[in-house]
Structure formats: structure tokens, C-alpha cells
Amino acid sequence: MSYIPNTDADRAAMLKAIGVNNVDELFRDVPEALRYPELRLPAPLSEMEILRELREISEYNVDLERAPCFLGAGAYRHFVPSVVGHIIGRSEFYTAYTPYQPEISQGTLQSIFEYQSMICALTGMDVANASHYDGATALAEAVLMAVNVSRGKRRRVVLSAGVHPEYRAVVHTYTQGMGVSIVGEREDPLATEKLADMVDANTACVIVQNPNFLGYLEDPAALRTLAEVAHGKGALLVVSADPISLGLFAPPADYGADIVCGEGQALGGGLNFGGPYLGFFACKQEYVHKMAGRIVGQTVDRNGQRGFVLTLSAREQHIRREKATSNICSNEALMALAAAVYLAAMGKTGLRKVAELCYHKAHYAAQRLSGLPDYHLVSQKPFFKEFALHCPRPVDEINEYLLDEWGIIGGYDLGKDYPHLANTMLVCVTEMNTREEIDLLVEALSPDSSVRENEQWKSDEEVAA
Amino acid sequence: MKEALIYEISSPGRIAVNLPACDVPTTPLPEGYLRKDLPLPEVSEVDLVRHYVRLSQLNYAVDTGFYPLGSCTMKYNPKVNEEAAKLPGFVHTHPYQAPDTVQGNLFLMYQLQEFLKEISGFASVSLQPAAGAHGELAGVLMIRAYHESRGDHKRTRMLIPDSAHGTNPASTTMAGYETVKISSDARGNVDLEELRAHCDDTVAGLMLTNPNTLGLFDEHVQEIAWLIHECGGLLYGDGANLNAIMGIVKPAQLGFDVMHFNLHKTFSTPHGGGGPGAGPVGANEVLAPFLPGPIVVKERVEEESDEWGDEEELYYYHWQMPPSSIGRLKAFYGNFGVCVKAYTYIRMLGADGLLQVSENAVLNANYLLSRLKGTYPLPYDRTCMHEFVLSGRLPDAPDVHTIDIAKRLMDFGFHPPTIYFPLIVPEALMIEPTETESKETLDAFADALIQIAHEAKTNPELLHGAPHVAPVARLDEVLAARRPVLQCLK
Numbered sequence: 001m002s003y004i005p006n007t008d009a010d011r012a013a014m015l016k017a018i019g020v021n022n023v024d025e026l027f028r029d030v031p032e033a034l035r036y037p038e039l040r041l042p043a044p045l046s047e048m049e050i051l052r053e054l055r056e057i058s059e060y061n062v063d064l065e066r067a068p069c070f071l072g073a074g075a076y077r078h079f080v081p082s083v084v085g086h087i088i089g090r091s092e093f094y095t096a097y098t099p100y101q102p103e104i105s106q107g108t109l110q111s112i113f114e115y116q117s118m119i120c121a122l123t124g125m126d127v128a129n130a131s132h133y134d135g136a137t138a139l140a141e142a143v144l145m146a147v148n149v150s151r152g153k154r155r156r157v158v159l160s161a162g163v164h165p166e167y168r169a170v171v172h173t174y175t176q177g178m179g180v181s182i183v184g185e186r187e188d189p190l191a192t193e194k195l196a197d198m199v200d201a202n203t204a205c206v207i208v209q210n211p212n213f214l215g216y217l218e219d220p221a222a223l224r225t226l227a228e229v230a231h232g233k234g235a236l237l238v239v240s241a242d243p244i245s246l247g248l249f250a251p252p253a254d255y256g257a258d259i260v261c262g263e264g265q266a267l268g269g270g271l272n273f274g275g276p277y278l279g280f281f282a283c284k285q286e287y288v289h290k291m292a293g294r295i296v297g298q299t300v301d302r303n304g305q306r307g308f309v310l311t312l313s314a315r316e317q318h319i320r321r322e323k324a325t326s327n328i329c330s331n332e333a334l335m336a337l338a339a340a341v342y343l344a345a346m347g348k349t350g351l352r353k354v355a356e357l358c359y360h361k362a363h364y365a366a367q368r369l370s371g372l373p374d375y376h377l378v379s380q381k382p383f384f385k386e387f388a389l390h391c392p393r394p395v396d397e398i399n400e401y402l403l404d405e406w407g408i409i410g411g412y413d414l415g416k417d418y419p420h421l422a423n424t425m426l427v428c429v430t431e432m433n434t435r436e437e438i439d440l441l442v443e444a445l446s447p448d449s450s451v452r453e454n455e456q457w458k459s460d461e462e463v464a465a
Numbered sequence: 466m467k468e469a470l471i472y473e474i475s476s477p478g479r480i481a482v483n484l485p486a487c488d489v490p491t492t493p494l495p496e497g498y499l500r501k502d503l504p505l506p507e508v509s510e511v512d513l514v515r516h517y518v519r520l521s522q523l524n525y526a527v528d529t530g531f532y533p534l535g536s537c538t539m540k541y542n543p544k545v546n547e548e549a550a551k552l553p554g555f556v557h558t559h560p561y562q563a564p565d566t567v568q569g570n571l572f573l574m575y576q577l578q579e580f581l582k583e584i585s586g587f588a589s590v591s592l593q594p595a596a597g598a599h600g601e602l603a604g605v606l607m608i609r610a611y612h613e614s615r616g617d618h619k620r621t622r623m624l625i626p627d628s629a630h631g632t633n634p635a636s637t638t639m640a641g642y643e644t645v646k647i648s649s650d651a652r653g654n655v656d657l658e659e660l661r662a663h664c665d666d667t668v669a670g671l672m673l674t675n676p677n678t679l680g681l682f683d684e685h686v687q688e689i690a691w692l693i694h695e696c697g698g699l700l701y702g703d704g705a706n707l708n709a710i711m712g713i714v715k716p717a718q719l720g721f722d723v724m725h726f727n728l729h730k731t732f733s734t735p736h737g738g739g740g741p742g743a744g745p746v747g748a749n750e751v752l753a754p755f756l757p758g759p760i761v762v763k764e765r766v767e768e769e770s771d772e773w774g775d776e777e778e779l780y781y782y783h784w785q786m787p788p789s790s791i792g793r794l795k796a797f798y799g800n801f802g803v804c805v806k807a808y809t810y811i812r813m814l815g816a817d818g819l820l821q822v823s824e825n826a827v828l829n830a831n832y833l834l835s836r837l838k839g840t841y842p843l844p845y846d847r848t849c850m851h852e853f854v855l856s857g858r859l860p861d862a863p864d865v866h867t868i869d870i871a872k873r874l875m876d877f878g879f880h881p882p883t884i885y886f887p888l889i890v891p892e893a894l895m896i897e898p899t900e901t902e903s904k905e906t907l908d909a910f911a912d913a914l915i916q917i918a919h920e921a922k923t924n925p926e927l928l929h930g931a932p933h934v935a936p937v938a939r940l941d942e943v944l945a946a947r948r949p950v951l952q953c954l955k
Contacts (some may be wrong), residue, residue: 002818003541004825005903014832029682034714044815058554060569065557077559081482091528092521094946096540098739103935107524108738114471117952127951132593136796143947166796173792177641205475250500274560274797276741281649299945301938312947318637323643330596334737344471345481347507353484363492382495423636435488
């Protein structure tokens with residue numbers, strides 16, 4: 001099954017029109033000795049068979065619909081309203097091409113314009129692009145942009161250890177050919193104020209994450225001070241932000257951010273084992289010509305009717321080639337559409353409500369867990385939906401126990417990335433975690449909980465009895 | 466036909482979701498941390514749905530019609546792929562789950578790595594890049610890392626043909642190299658003499674698309690590979706045009722050292738209005754250690770024989786960083802949801818199916834070319850591969866440009882081909898039919914283009930004023946750039 005409509009009759013007619021006897025003749029330019037290699041691939045399957053096989057493969061996984069999950073660390077189990085799937089599932093959206101021919105792409109273009117507007121609303125920035133691949137590459141592009149803003153003169157980046165370890169790795173990968181020096185990663189991830197001392201006249205940008213990788217909220221006043229120091233030395237402030245947190249907490253524009261970027265997966269995107277995700281990116285008006293990625297702008301047509309087009313293309317690879325702001329071409333357009341539908345569906349009050357649910361549930365969990373003997377929070381700083389919990393045993397041991405005995409997926413092992421945080425679990429609680437799930441986690445980690453095999457959850461009444 | 470902005474249909478107090486009440490005791494919010502206002506829309510579900518459904522109806526899409534876009538490979542997107550990617554066992558998995566709990570995902574990714582290796586002839590594949598350009602960046606960084614690892618710091622230049630896609634030089638710049646343009650010759654091949662003259666020990670490599678953006682298979686591709694290797698450089702392959710050669714030739718055997726794939730082109734995953742795609746990268750033994758990671762590896766698990774006394778082959782799949790990896794190119798592993806669709810496609814087609822894809826793609830293109838070459842100027846009169854380039858410079862219609870032809874095609878119900886690319890053909894029209902279009906569609910498209918050529922002579926105003934039947938008339942792109950309005954809140 002190759003989705004090819006051509007019949008033998010079609011092929012014969014076409015060969016005749018071309019003036020050759022068979023298809024092989026069309027491949028004359030291919031070196032003869034190398035032509036028609038054997039491809040050792042599995043025998044083809046029918047649709048029925050492939051679906052059966054894929055279902056079997058997928059059932060080798062533990063999926064989170066069937067296991068309470070306290071794992072976050074940059075990918076989150078948030079609620080996806082039903083409308084999102086129905087809109088992005090419309091083939092007028094998902095089988096459309098990039099809207100380079102705007103007259104017949106107004107659906108894509110207007111929906112991205114609205115997405116850009118909503119990202120500006122969330123972040124407080126003046127302009128947003130149509131997406132990057134994910135939060136990590138969006139951050140890497142922010143670094144490239146900051147260097148570019150300085151016309152290549154500034155090659156130093158102050159990067160907080162509180163930024164997601166994989167994001168920091170991607171920044172290193174992207175800058176390996178650029179002679180950029182990156183400082184700050186060896187400091188305490190919770191000591192953001194130390195970053196100010198590292199800013200000098202050669203610094204292109206200072207980067208913080210808010211909430212940081214350990215889940216803690218940065219104090220807006222402290223960030224405002226950091227921004228002032230950075231700006232005083234001619235550097236930009238880049239903030240990598242959790243978009244759900246922006247439903248409740250101060251937009252980075254309030255404390256002096258020049259660029260705001262981050263992972264938009266939480267906005268209507270499923271977990272999907274790490275991708276496709278969504279890098280959102282926004283900046284202040286004065287930097288728009290250095291911003292990478294596609295941008296949709298409003299205009300009019302010949303009849304004076306409002307319409308939308310891709311614009312400021314002189315920044316992009318298809319126009320500027322080696323002088324482009326970035327090489328980015330394909331982006332995450334459909335995930336941006338999902339985010340727009342999510343944000344429009346939630347709206348002003350809904351997004352705040354989701355954030356509040358995350359906040360209260362995470363704090364309930366933190367309070368109950370830190371009440372267990374030998375468990376304590378690493379810091380008393382305010383946090384959002386994740387917190388660092390010091391544990392009496394290695395995190396992977398605890399997680400194996402939680403999964404095998406209780407069917408619970410535990411949190412992230414911070415010791416992998418921060419040597420001083422061995423035996424420390426990053427626990428994530430979102431609006432999707434019920435009180436019962438949180439109580440079950442607490443019960444599982446309680447000293448008097450017995451090791452159980454294949455038992456169902458106890459109801460509140462049974463526990464109370 | 467104007468659709469209001471989502472903000473224009475908002476009204477305070479409306480919401481399109483309902484959320485459960487908080488089931489835990491509340492904790493006071495930290496003062497001084499909160500935002501004052503959140504200017505998001507407020508709409509009911511019915512208005513939300515109507516807004517987006519109506520917007521969708523303004524779009525052209527593969528599911529509504531033909532996109533003859535050169536180098537985009539706008540083939541049909543099979544619906545079974547969409548079903549596959551929606552399986553809950555795939556969707557509801559977190560990238561940081563212990564490998565034991567996601568063996569299904571790891572198995573699928575491993576298999577896809579293996580399939581792409583087999584199709585291309587490369588030794589190793591990374592699925593991490595999220596798009597073709599991302600894969601290109603990987604490839605160029607790998608070449609750089611290779612030279613650095615050998616203490617060879619003199620190589621500062623990357624050779625790139627003048628027909629290359631803009632992402633090639635852009636990726637080169639991001640990797641810190643200087644782009645050196647190599648001309649194409651009169652037959653549309655890379656100019657061998659010019660290439661030879663540039664090959665020295667300051668050259669990191671050459672980025673080559675083959676078949677190229679003219680739709681032509683380079684008649685000297687093996688010699689090109691030899692020249693680059695001879696001077697110590699490496700050969701990067703832009704795999705955007707792989708649809709022409711699956712089962713016809715393996716790029717690694719032609720001499721490419723590293724190549725990216727476009728799953729959203731060759732392997733039928735949908736374009737999504739601009740993304741998500743996926744740009745896996747394959748490498749030979751020389752460059753495999755430098756691949757971006759992590760990649761999936763497998764190890765044999767010792768297992769007793771089963772109840773029938775047969776020994777099963779059991780493997781454990783897990784992550785591994787290639788030994789000299791250029792590093793991570795993004796967080797997590799790659800666009801897994803897109804990989805599922807490509808996996809499904811390859812499993813349904815098999816080796817024979819993929820060969821038929823390439824044969825029919827090339828047949829369709831040559832047929833379309835035979836119908837059009839008498840009407841539009843053809844700069845390179847050779848057998849084409851899966852695409853070909855014409856010029857919109859019609860001899861007896863000097864006031865008509867390719868942009869007018871493109872816009873007029875919309876009135877016939879077709880998306881225009883790629884226009885003004887490659888740069889080496891003035892007023893270029895790059896046409897790629899793919900293998901999933903019927904002969905009737907190809908004939909209708911050819912008829913339309915022939916009619917438009919006639920109109921260009923007899924009634925050029927029809928072209929200058931096009932499109933006439935689209936949801937909007939021709940849009941003012943100059944105004945959009947001169948006075949940018951990039952969001953609706955200000």
C-alpha cells in the first residue's frame with residue numbers, strides 16, 4: 001500500500017508521452033553499479049495489521065493514564081481540553097503547508113497572529129514569533145540573538161544553574177562554533193543574586209529560569225535588580241518561563257526582561273514522550289528585527305480587507321541565507337495552534353484557575369511529604385508546581401519501590417544534575433493529580449507502610465478505619 | 466470574507482472549559498509575586514469552535530487539493546499515521562520515565578533508526594533533530610567536531626552550490642563557517658572545475674543536495690565526493706529530495722558522509738501549517754561518533770527458552786550518547802509523535818512500496834514536464850527526477866511575472882508551485898507532483914498552466930489582478946513589513 005493512484009494504464013500513457021519505454025530509463029544519471037540496491041526492511045503490513053502491531057508496541061509502555069504521576073522537570077501532565085484535539089485534528093489545519101501563499105492560508109495565518117498576541121499577553125513582551133522547536137532551542141536562539149544584538153561584539157553569557165540542565169546543554173551545543181564563554185552554571189541554582197556579580201561589559205545576556213528547575217519562584221524584586229545591573233552593563237535579561245505559571249505570577253516584562261522564552265507543551269500539547277513540543281519566544285519591540293523564526297503580521301488586500309501574511313522575512317534563511325538571524329525553517333506551527341486554542345479556551349480566568357490548582361495541590365503535597373520523618377524540603381522559598389524534596393534513600397530506589405509496589409511514577413532525581421542534591425527528588429504536582437493520588441504517595445512513603453503487591457488503592461474510608 | 470479576531474468575539478465572564486474545584490486545603494499565595502492582569506480572550510466553547518472551524522475553512526491543504534511545491538514533497542498524509550500517533554500508550558508517556566517503563570517507545574525509535582539506516586546506507590542515525598534545518602545544523606557541527614578532533618583547525622570554509630536551499634548557508638553560519646558559493650554549470654550540475662579550484666585544506670566540506678533543487682541528479686556526484694574527500698573535507702547531504710531515490714540508490718554509497726532526512730517530506734508526516742516536522746540525521750562510520758544524542762541502542766538480554774523450548778531473542782532498549790557527540794540539539798529525544806507516523810508509513814510500504822514511491826514520483830514529474838516544456842521556458846533540458854524547474858518568463862508576455870502566474874493558479878483551484886527558487890533560475894517555478902497524485906490531477910494542473918500562459922498573452926490583467934476567487938485578494942506584503950502589526954493587544 002503506497003498511496004499511489006497510478007494504474008498500469010496510467011503509467012503506460014505517461015511513459016509514452018515522455019518518450020521512454022520503461023521507468024528505469026528515467027534513472028540513467030544514477031551510477032549503474034549502485035542502482036537498485038536491496039532494502040532489507042520488514043515485509044509490508046496492511047492497515048489492520050499495523051494498527052494491531054502498534055497497539056501491542058504501545059502496550060509495552062506504562063502510560064500515565066493508568067499510573068499517578070509526580071514527574072515533571074520540563075514536561076508536564078496538564079489537562080488538555082477536548083476542543084484542542086478537535087481543532088488541530090481538522091485536516092485543513094494539519095495538512096496545510098507553511099502559509100507562504102497567504103491568500104489561501106488565512107486560517108493558519110490568523111490563528112498564528114492570535115497565538116502571537118496571546119504569548120505577548122502572557123509574557124508582557126511586545127512581539128512574539130510563530131514558534132521554535134522547543135523551550136531549549138528557543139533559549140539557544142535567545143543567546144544567538146543577544147550576541148547578534150551586540151553585533152557580535154559581546155561573547156559572554158551568564159547562565160543560571162537554575163535553568164533546566166538539558167536547556168543549558170543545548171545552549172552549549174548551539175554556541176560551540178561561536179567562541180562564546182558561558183559562566184554561572186557551577187553556582188548554587190538557588191542563589192540567583194550571585195549572577196549580578198558576573199555581568200560585565202562583555203556580557204551579551206543573563207539567563208534565568210522562572211520558576212527555576214527546582215520549582216522555586218524567583219523574587220520579582222530580585223530579578224528587577226538583576227535586570228538593572230544587566231542593563232547598566234549593556235546586557236539583555238533573558239527569562240525562560242513556565243507558561244502555566246504566567247497565569248498567576250508576574251509577567252517577566254514587569255521585572256525588566258528583554259526576551260522571554262520557554263516550553264509551551266503545557267498549553268494543550270500532550271506529553272508524547274518528549275515531542276513534538278513548542279518553543280515560545282517573545283521580545284521587546286526594539287529587538288524585533290533580530291528575532292528569529294517566522295512572524296505573522298496584519299495587512300490589507302487590494303479591496304482594503306484585513307488579512308495576514310508572514311512578514312519581516314528579510315531576517316530569514318530563504319531571503320538572507322548566510323546572513324539570516326537563524327537557519328530555522330519548519331517550526332511547530334500545529335503545536336502553536338494547539339496552544340492558541342488552549343489559551344483561548346481557558347481564557348483569563350481559566351488559566352489562573354489551572355495555575356492555582358497546581359499551586360495548592362503542590363503545596364499540600366509538600367506539606368504532607370515534608371511531615372514524614374527523614375523527608376524535608378530543600379528550601380522554604382516560594383514555589384509553584386514542583387519542589388525539591390530531600391529523601392532518606394536514593395531517588396531511583398524510591399521510584400522503583402513506588403512503581404513496583406504502588407503503581408506510582410515518582411519524581412525526578414536531581415542528584416543526576418546537581419551533585420550537592422543527591423537523594424533529592426523533584427516532585428511535580430499539577431491540576432491532574434487528585435488528592436487521593438497525593439495521599440497515596442504520602443502513604444507509600446510513610447515509615448509504617450507495608451510493602452504491598454498488586455493491591456488496589458484503599459478508599460478514604462478504609463484508610464480512616 | 467473576514468473572520469473576527471478571537472479577541473473581537475470575547476466578552477468578560479465567558480470561558481470555554483470547566484475545571485474541578487480544588488480538593489486540597491489552600492495555601493496563601495506569595496505577596497509581591499502575582500500578576501495584576503491577564504489579557505487573554507474570554508469566549509464560550511461554541512464561539513471558540515466556530516471561530517476555529519471557520520478559520521480552517523479559509524485554508525488550502527493537501528486534503529483539499531494539489532500542492533506542486535518543489536522540494537517540499539507535499540504527498541498525501543495517510544490517516545492511519547494519525548491514528549498511530551494518537552495511541553494512548555504513546556501519547557501518555559513522559560520522556561523521563563525509567564527506560565523499563567517505555568520499552569515500546571524505545572523499540573519503535575530503534576526500529577526507525579534502523580529503517581533509515583537501511584534506506585540510506587548510513588551506519589548510524591539520530592532521531593533528535595526536530596526539522597530539516599535542525600538536522601543540517603547537526604551535520605555541519607559534526608563535520609566541525611570531526612576536524613577539531615583531528616587538530617585540524619585550518620578549515621574555516623564550507624562549499625555550497627548556488628542552487629542550495631537557504632537553510633544550508635544559514636546553518637553554516639551558525640556553525641561558525643564561512644560560506645563559499647560554487648556555481649552550477651550549463652547542465653545544472655555542480656561546476657566541477659570551479660569546485661576543483663576551491664578544494665584545499667581550508668575547506669571543511671561541501672553541502673550537496675542530490676537530486677538538486679533543479680530536480681537533476683548530478684552527473685558527477687561520485688567525482689564530487691572524491692574531490693572533497695581528496696582535499697580532506699567531508700560531504701554533507703541535504704536529504705530533502707530523498708523521495709526521488711528510495712530503493713534507487715543509497716546516498717551513503719554515493720559518497721555522502723552525513724545526511725539529514727525530512728520525515729515531513731519523504732515519509733508522509735503532515736506539514737501542520739509549518740510544523741512540526743522531524744529531521745533525523747544519518748552518518749557513516751567516520752562521523753557516527755559525533756551524532757547528536759542520545760540515540761537508542763539495544764542489548765541482548767539473557768533469557769531462558771520459553772515453554773516450547775524455543776529461545777526467544779529478547780532485547781533491552783535504552784539511551785546512549787554517541788562517544789564524541791556534538792551534544793544535545795534539543796531537550797528530550799526528538800519529535801517522537803512525528804517518528805511514530807514515519808514508522809507506520811515505512812511499515813506499511815516496505816521495500817517494494819518505497820521503490821514504487823520513488824519510481825512513480827519521478828515518472829509523474831517527467832510526465833508533467835513533457836506536458837509543459839513546450840509552453841514555459843525550460844532552463845535545463847534533461848530527464849528530471851521528482852521535480853523540475855521552469856521559468857515564468859514567457860517570451861511574448863514580458864509584463865507577466867511568476868508571481869502573477871502563481872496567484873492566477875489559485876483561481877483554478879491549485880496551490881502555486883515553489884516560486885523564485887532556486888535563485889539561479891530567474892522567475893523560477895519549481896514543480897514537484899509527488900507519487901500520490903493521479904494522472905487526472907496532473908493533466909488538470911498542466912491544462913491550467915497552459916491556459917494561464919495563453920492568458921498572459923491575451924489578457925494579462927487577469928493575472929495581475931489574481932487571485933480573484935480566494936478568501937482574500939492579493940495581500941500587501943510591503944505594507945506588512947513597512948508598518949509591522951504583529952499582535953492585536955497594542
